[in-house]
Amino acid sequence: KDGRYDVSRTISLTRSLDEAVIHIAPNPAKDRVQLSLSGEGVLAPAKLLFYDMYGRVVKTITAHSGNGISIPIGDLANGTYFIHLSQNGKTVAKEKLVVSR
Numbered sequence: 691k692d693g694r695y696d697v698s699r700t701i702s703l704t705r706s707l708d709e710a711v712i713h714i715a716p717n718p719a720k721d722r723v724q725l726s727l728s729g730e731g732v733l734a735p736a737k738l739l740f741y742d743m744y745g746r747v748v749k750t751i752t753a754h755s756g757n758g759i760s761i762p763i764g765d766l767a768n769g770t771y772f773i774h775l776s777q778n779g780k781t782v783a784k785e786k787l788v789v790s791r
Contacts, residue, residue: 710783712738712775718788725759727775729783737776740787743769763789 710729717723727736738761740749748766753759766789775783 710775712773712783712785714785714787718790719763720791721764722760722762725761726757739774739776741772741774
């Protein structure tokens with residue numbers, strides 16, 4: 691372009707370092723998944739909500755620990771699910787899970 695600059699009125703941006711992360715293995719999965727939760731903002735107990743592609747909650751788990759949570763998924767049909775980590779009624783992390791048998 692012509693080399694001119696645009697000036698923004700933004701003074702500062704803050705990004706929270708308290709981001710939570712859901713780790714899933716294996717993914718895709720058949721019968722069981724191992725979840726681990728990490729991040730400064732993860733507090734126990736935490737609620738894990740499994741949503742199907744239609745936005746319906748199909749499974750709910752309460753996690754009392756953030757490490758090595760083993761969850762049976764034999765009750766879930768083949769497909770894609772979204773796991774939401776919820777604390778104090780607010781979603782703090784999301785991750786995709788694929789069930790394939």
